[in-house]
Amino acid sequence: MYRTHNCGELRMSHEGTEVILSGWVQKSRDLGGLTFVDLRDRYGITQLVFNMDENEDLTSKARKLGREFVIKATGIVRERSSKNAKRETGDIEIDVTALEILNVAKTPPFTIDDDTDGGEELRMTYRYLDLRRTPLQRNLIFRSQLAIETRKYLSDQGFIEVETPSLIKSTPEGARDFVVPSRMNPGEFYALPQSPQTFKQILMVGGLDKYFQIVKCYRDEDLRADRQPEFTQIDCEMSFVTRDQILDTFEGLTKSLFKSMLDIELEDFPKMSYDEAMERYGSDKPDVRFGMEFVDFSSIAKGKGFPVFDSAEFVAGICAKGISETYSNKDIKKLTEWLQRPQIGCKGLVYVKVNGNGTFKSSVGKFYSDEELAKWVKLAGAEPGDMMLLLCGEKEKTQKQLNELRLEMGRRLGLMDPKVFKPLWVIDFPLLEWDEDSERFHAMHHPFTAPKKEDEQRMLNGDHETMKALRADAYDLVINGSEIGGGSVRIHDRDLQSKNFDLLGFTKEEAEAQFGFLLGAFEYGAPPHGGIAFGFDRLNAVMNGQNSIRDFIAFPKNTSGRDMMIDAPSPVSQAQLDELSLNLQEKEQTDKC
């Protein structure tokens, strides 16, 4: 037997008991004739004591233990003379009577501590050591528990978890697929699913009524810092439901998860239209933990002789509370430079400080009288001590920039409390996006998203401009500025579906080639249905007030899509390629030579 107890469970009530513990050597200290070893496992740390006077051989053996050695120790639980209140096992220690080294260990390249000295590359290469750290273990345990609570809630609501296939068919639409060559069907490929979208709709046609799945999805995109080529979704679909029934169901799920995992009671989620979100926050995923909502100054700031504003389509700003005296010229200069970086691309920043005595200090003071500025102040609801920050330009671009500015000011002013959670539904997204380059519409969500009921007739009969204004019965769940989930009511009417394909520029043949099996299924009695998918990695991070999803994934890949630990991807043999009837292209072969 390797252990009678784990390293986190012994208490004073065990005093005098003989126990066996196994684990890793966290650290050891020699103090006079005594040697103390901290023994660690997933459950905690227990102090072992060896006494040179009582057992010289044993204590000498203990003194040779290196960090991360795996040992088994037998001994008696004793009360500690100097207790450690910070540790749950801190009242006791083990007076060791026998020691077995189960495995030795090389010295780890970084410390196995909550705050490790290892950089991210190193930690990913030695992920098995990184995983020994408490924060990472806590994250993985949280994730495991979150999945359990999710499944419990949904199955209590009558949802069935159905595994959909992951070797499916490649479709050229949307993001890029990972493909898998088929040996048995030479020249043909499977694709890994970007989502189980079509399969969950098929399941509704199949009468499953309520489906969910916590499922791996794959997307071969150029990876941004916080994207992974494989990621996990909570994927759901329901039949015979209205939009609000869907939202209620998944609002219920979200509330239940926050309650069971964090003991937080979320209030009812407000619904905000896409248009309103853009007007107020310049973003379809607004962080509503704090205000600083957009103020449209266009009507009062234009036409007063300031050429930059006069020539701009849109002048808007935010009001940062209580910083007019603390934000120096240097701070403002730095902020301006931050805004002028190519990622954001502002031309400049206009500010108006409302001084404590009610006077103003502004970068555009020579163009606007105090009387004029007083109108701005009134419009923005600014008070003495506040500072207004204004941007201008094309409306859409300026909204995006001002959104970045608002979020940055939120961060700088500490308004994003990681312990506060403000969810909302963003609804009524545009159905179609017009792409100027290709001169065609794209589906904002996907080609099966239904228009809102009141837009159906306009969709069937309207002109080009009408199409741009169509609203979809689509929705996103946003928490603290992160899109946690998104979905839609689907089209189940064939006329609407065929009109939608027309609008998206699909010929009948193209629609058939790409979605033939789903369109076929729709011929045999599709029920009204709709659903949602949650980003499970992101949900974990957001619930823990963290930005990076990587620390919630056991074995993440880096931004080149590479697993640093196993060193994948890697070349395969020509024999393997021959079996798959594939060759590498010459160029690449040459590059490798």
Place this chain on the structure above:
Amino acid sequence: MYRTHNCGELRMSHEGTEVILSGWVQKSRDLGGLTFVDLRDRYGITQLVFNMDENEDLTSKARKLGREFVIKATGIVRERSSKNAKRETGDIEIDVTALEILNVAKTPPFTIDDDTDGGEELRMTYRYLDLRRTPLQRNLIFRSQLAIETRKYLSDQGFIEVETPSLIKSTPEGARDFVVPSRMNPGEFYALPQSPQTFKQILMVGGLDKYFQIVKCYRDEDLRADRQPEFTQIDCEMSFVTRDQILDTFEGLTKSLFKSMLDIELEDFPKMSYDEAMERYGSDKPDVRFGMEFVDFSSIAKGKGFPVFDSAEFVAGICAKGISETYSNKDIKKLTEWLQRPQIGCKGLVYVKVNGNGTFKSSVGKFYSDEELAKWVKLAGAEPGDMMLLLCGEKEKTQKQLNELRLEMGRRLGLMDPKVFKPLWVIDFPLLEWDEDSERFHAMHHPFTAPKKEDEQRMLNGDHETMKALRADAYDLVINGSEIGGGSVRIHDRDLQSKNFDLLGFTKEEAEAQFGFLLGAFEYGAPPHGGIAFGFDRLNAVMNGQNSIRDFIAFPKNTSGRDMMIDAPSPVSQAQLDELSLNLQEKEQTDKC
């Protein structure tokens, strides 16, 4: 709103209530002025009634409803005059006041009934219709619930579910990998995991202590009837445990699943060594629901002048109870032909009938006296009315053939009760298999499987013959002749591991190239650990007394690895190949022209 209730929940207690139901038209019947429509959803069937005298328009509309139309019906719950005791909603019907056709349907190519008239190909092509059938829905609901119970049990035991990656590294050992070309790393490939084996061991090195995952795995094998290229495992690993602690844990899981899913209390699982299983049943996955154990007649049947037996290495048989009078010469001839098919390859069959009066009738009567045969009878424990069936030849081959004969007789005699479950652990598998062709050892389980403690020294020091006799600390869970799970204690000692690689013919460089990251991890303090993986698809089928796993998979592939519904795999565009730096090989391109 589409419904106030589902089609399975209305009872007499709802009489007089106005309800809304939605679902599919199962069938409709016109009887005089009345039209009856059976409305179906996942939850059941409810009868709708339309009365021509009361509402002509509505009833005319109802008469036009086709099979599988999707409708919404509003009406009042009434007591039925002729009740249907076989249906849970059979006491009531809905007196319909409003009818909306939500979607029309083409006539399905097969009937949506428990016993459908659709062949397997057709059912797979129209899987969305097949899925509407109650047996299939029941299977998927069972599967969903089995996963929930599995997760509940394991997480109650302190196991953490960790998602391991599915874009990993290809290794030439073992079965064939599916590979995934990497666009970002031209000429390089990921592999889809055949199992998370190395990752779960890494998680143990990472201190996770108890890991599980219900996970998709992939194997590019030529598919037998009941194999799928993607399949699901319950994958588990534990640290600081002995073999028996592992077996107890997963015996506990299995018992708990049978109790919660089927209300069956399984008795403690017997343990049987591989050698014993081969001697008694000629199989490492014996079906022990019935006896007919092997009897070794070699010592008493050889050397008596029957040349066929005299020249055979091994003579063995089984005793089939109570069929000596019913099994005709024709039956025996047919059975012999069945045994002579190339799949089994027997030369012939010898039988001895023990007649009711204690006399014998045998195909080898002229070689053996009644006195001799009486010895056979005694050895086999045969009684009047029984028939002994004997085969002979090389030992291993004969064991396999006799296993097939035993199973066939079990089937023919109805001894395989699908409602009876007889689990057992088969243990002490050989560690290594000697392959005559390649003149090298193969790992019977995998290269990280530990030898039994008592074999460790012999493994480090023994000769070639000793190696053949080494036993592994490996085990299979067998239920009713199906291998449900398999696993092993892993090697955590570096000397043993390096000896094992030697035996398997790996150079140090080859071991490093294939398992480098795991061997690296083992340098940093690997704990003693072991685990198991259950075939989840198979477990579902076995628990339901069924042979085919396909009916427990929502979207299975056929034996060519093809998804008949979505028609995958399929060709991809040259543009996609170019992005992946791949070309199809000429031969295949020509074949396609």
